[in-house]
Amino acid sequence: MSDQIDVHVEHRDAPPPPERKHPNTCPSCGSHYRDDELEAALWVCGQCGHHFPMGARARIDWYADEGTFVEEAADVRSEDPLEFFDLRPYAERLAEAELNTGLGEAAVIGQAAIDGHPVQLAVMDFTFMGGSMGSAVGEKFSRACDSAIERGVPLVSVTSSGGARMQEGILSLMQLPKTVCAVEDLHDAHVPMLTVMAHPTTAGVLASFASLGDVTIAEPGALIAFTGPRVVQQTTREKLPDDFGLAEQNLRFGHIDAIVPRADQRAHLVRLLRLFA
């Protein structure tokens, strides 16, 4: 006879524990985090290295030398040329996004210095309507190219976007050739473009300016795909590889130059800026 009490019996018919997750749970490893700790770690999980989304302002604060960032085109806003209405009016979604994020659009552009190197920044923010690219984002990116050309300084572009903004219909598709033409002007002027792909960089943004950088780095685990895994699965019923569309797969297939963890990105950019100076 065992001298231990068998508790197994008591739990045999117990209902499974409810799926109630702690609000601050890492989606990758399930560990809990404190908000201030996560922020101090640049929104990277201390346990498993999972990269949480990083807002445009926070990213600019992290890359740019203190006090050097001067925002440009801050007043550019989306319009609603189609008077688009799905389950809710587009105009309402825009207003809500601005209220929730404190941003005027899904991209922030401006001048800055990184370790003393003057640069032009164009940083996307996924929290503003999924970082989707409509006319305003296309215009802001184009102006960032022009500003970089005018001052002869490299463009550092950070992408995080689900793709074109459907609510602007065909005009959102036209932001692909628009931003591509802006990058071509940049290339013609021999101004370097360094691209950082954050999670996710997909569809219309990947199929336009994001893919045209001179040097392209990605964050670990970022989804970088023209068509995301869900749609590929639904349309083709193919079995997807485990790392389908992730930065790691993109590196293996030769679509990006390197995967650089967030904490090392600034140093990596500085090295590149020195080389292109």
Added chain:
Amino acid sequence: MTERDQELNLRRRLSGLSRLPLLRGARVDGEAQRLERQLERLKADTSDEAIWRSVELARHADRPYTMDYVERLIDDWVELHGDRGRADDGALVTGLGRFGGRTIALIGHQKGRDVKERLDRQFGMAYPEGYVKAMRVMEIAERFGFPVVSLVDTPGAYPGVAAEQHGQGGAIARSQAEMARLTVPTVACIIGEGGSGGAVAIAVADRVLMQENAIYSVITPEGCAAILWRDAGEAKKAAAAFKPDALHCLELGVIDGVVAEPAGGAQTNHDEAAQLLGGALLEALEELEETPGEELRRRRRAKFRGMGVYA
């Protein structure tokens, strides 16, 4: 929309039409009249229905495809196969031929007529290999001064595992970049479905035309409905909301002109459809050939960089 709104809308569209350089010539007068008739029809109809009719006609199984136009319009056609790296993509055909007394490079999506051909051509959805092949032919055109004509007819770029692994997004971006660099005249026409990145990849042209019943959109109506309405069955509503028809594209400044189709749609008479398309392509080319290459490129970039509506 109230009747008053609709009327204002139509007036705005008509005034846009009369400003079009393409519609000024005597021969295209007929086209303007045809458009006016269509506008009348729009006025009589609920416009949502007219938009959906365009979606259905653009995808009509008997609609002429790229090779149907090649047969009727191009002499000495020589198809060029393969991207020189990996494969030959049947969803996107490329080649050289004589058109209106000059050699042109032609790039076009190709759907299939029967089940086997549809599968071979992936329903007109190109892999990155297709766009790489297109870029190769654009380079030939640039080197020898051949104008580039592209015919767009795709539901979108192929959404599969291998297409992603071979770099679908990058290929579409670079194909647009290649078109933005050309110094030869370029004319694109949407001849059926102009679906998303897969379409615009070969449509960064000096003149972008659209057949009367073609559609040009950022996503398929079904895809949009699945995302925004969470129900692919709401495709009709989605199409009415994002307005992929030729007249709305013209009104938004996305295309430069509308090419007439035979009454009832291009599927009713392939010969007449080809004749109308050929006339429009030739007129656009002749007009562009007067402009020096560097200037063409500058204007092309300025045109696309001016697209969008923002405050």
